[in-house]
Amino acid sequence: MSLLEEIESGATPDRLRRTAAAEQTSIEQLRAKIIAGSAVIPWARGNELAQPCAIGEGLKVKVNANIGTSNDLCRLEREMDKLRACLDAGADAVMDLSTGGDLRAIRTAIRAACPVSLGSVPIYEVLSDLIREKRSPREMTAAAMLAAIRLHAEDGVDFMTVHCGVTRRTVEILRNDRRLTGVVSRGGSALANWIAATGQENPYYEEFDELLAICREYDITLSLGDGLRPGCLADAGDHAQMEELYTLGELVLRCREAGVQVMVEGPGHVPLQDVEAQVRMQKVACHNAPFYVLGPLVTDIAPGYDHIVGAIGGALAARAGADFLCYLTPAEHLRLPDTADAHEGVIASRIAAHAADIARGLPNARDWDDAISKARKARDWETQLDLAIDPQSARRRRSQGLPADTSVCSMCSELCALKGEGGL
Ligand code: SF4
Structure with missing residues (x-):
């Protein structure tokens, strides 16, 4: 049984007990949220998390920090330093977004040193393999994409971003509805180009049942990625973004039926005045699944200060109902973050999360202030x-x-x- 199924059965698995204690909430209150799907415990079977957390409605807003190599900057020790910096600064979760070097060795080392929930983006594995072999990302195969999901599950990640909502239909919409900055998600862009080149459907959408079977087997929480998130204010809220959102809403229900916990990722760049409306729309479209926002960035003019721009958007989004803030660092849009950037990013997001906790009326949230x-x-x-x-x-x-x-x-x-x- 998956954690969700165990909790639904009335059992009290250790992961539920320990997470409720960490959240300072009762087991039954957390159980009700998990069963309703308004909260998740991203904690895969077999992992020993010293600092577990739950993400969702009525809980403290959580902060994720992205680390990981690129092809240009690929040193494991650098990423391990960043991991320690993010944890010291108080990150609730970490994602390994490595795309350069021996991804499995990097992931395994990060997993061994990471006491919090660890996430990954398995399609990077496929893309990285192709680049190493000097082949085109358009040569991706459905088998390789699903194999990457299993590989990451075997390596002990707790949650995964999978861009299931980039479909033939959304690619067609993109073609007819030209954006200022196109597709800015790495996974989303690779999939959109692959669909356009091959004419085939996204395997993560078409083979969603198989994907769910792997997630259920390893008890992975799915984070439905926003492959078509807007990359600038001009593209916010466009047809492609909304089409993807409603597809993700359908998939949320299929996750729950399959006993797989699920959260949904959100935009990117959104004008300040639209942040609240977009969060509310997401909550309705995605059946109150926890919302994981990337920023959002409320202006495009501040490279070097995007941790501040993201914190402004993050505070507003979390006040409106977003549950999980992905940090942005001062290096966003400029280069791979270093340790100091990672520290600044986590602190900025934690400030946004705390401000939102107070606004959301969480008991005792203002005691610290x-x-x-x-x-x-x-x-x-x-x-x-x-x-x-x-x-x-x-x-x-x-x-x-x-x-x-x-x-x-x-x-x-x-x-x-x-x-x-x-x-x-
Ligand atoms: S009021 Fe006192 S503590 Fe506050 S800024 Fe001025 S000198 Fe510093």
């Missing part, structure tokens, strides 16, 4: 710095401008409004 505010009012610097979301950064900045009177800071010095009777 109140505690730091009390310390600030008392000018209890040690407590304030300890409670900061990034204590190292806060300490470094304070120490770089320490005034003679260390009971205040160098912003206002002797005019400190909090000193003496300050603030009444």
Whole structure:
């Protein structure tokens, strides 16, 4: 039985018990969410997760950090450093998006060192193999695509992004509805080009039952990828994006029938005023499945600062119902992130997630804010710095401008409004 089926049967598997404890919720409350499909526990059978989590309705908003090599920057130790940086910064989940080098060796090393839920994108395995053999991505085969799913499952990932919603129909729509930036998802682009070149249907859509059988066997949570997510504000909410979304909604129901937990990935780039509407539309179209958003980026003008742009969109999206934020780093659109970028990205997304937790009315979500505010009012610097979301950064900045009177800071010095009777 899969975890979902066990939970539905009334049993209390250890994975449910431990995740409920980690979420500080009752087993029965979490059970109800998992059965309804409004939350998932991405935790594959046989894995030992020291820090499990659940993702979905009524739970704290979670943050995912992407790591992984590319063909140009391919050093395992670099990715292991990034993994540690992401975990130290508080990532709830990590995805290995490696496309360069020995992907299996990299994935296995990351799995062994990763105490949180680990995700992957199996089609990268297929593409990477073809590139190494100097063959075209258009030579992908259905057998290789499904074999990659099984390989990643065997290697112990907990969740997988699979771009099942890029179909012959959506490719036809794309042809007639020209976008400013086309298809910006790596997996989505490879599949769209393959469909256009071969005229065949996406194997991940056509062979969805076989895909589900593998996911059920290994207890993988499916993350239905948004292969046609908009890559700029101009393309947000277009016909192809919406067509894919409704296809994913149909597949959500098939996942649940097959005993496979499922979440759905969302846009990309969305104007600020449309974020809330897009999240609500996704929740309706996808039967309240947990929503995993990539940003969204609310403007296209800020390369170098896209972790901030993504956090603005992420906070709004999570307030409207998104449950899982994929981080963006300052390196987005520019290069493969380094360790410092990964740290900045996780912190920015955690700020967005926490702000949304408060807005979503999660019990006790504001306690942290109140505690730091009390310390600030008392000018209890040690407590304030300890409670900061990034204590190292806060300490470094304070120490770089320490005034003679260390009971205040160098912003206002002797005019400190909090000193003496300050603030009444
Ligand atoms: S000096 Fe100014 S900024 Fe610093 S703690 Fe006092 S009021 Fe706040």
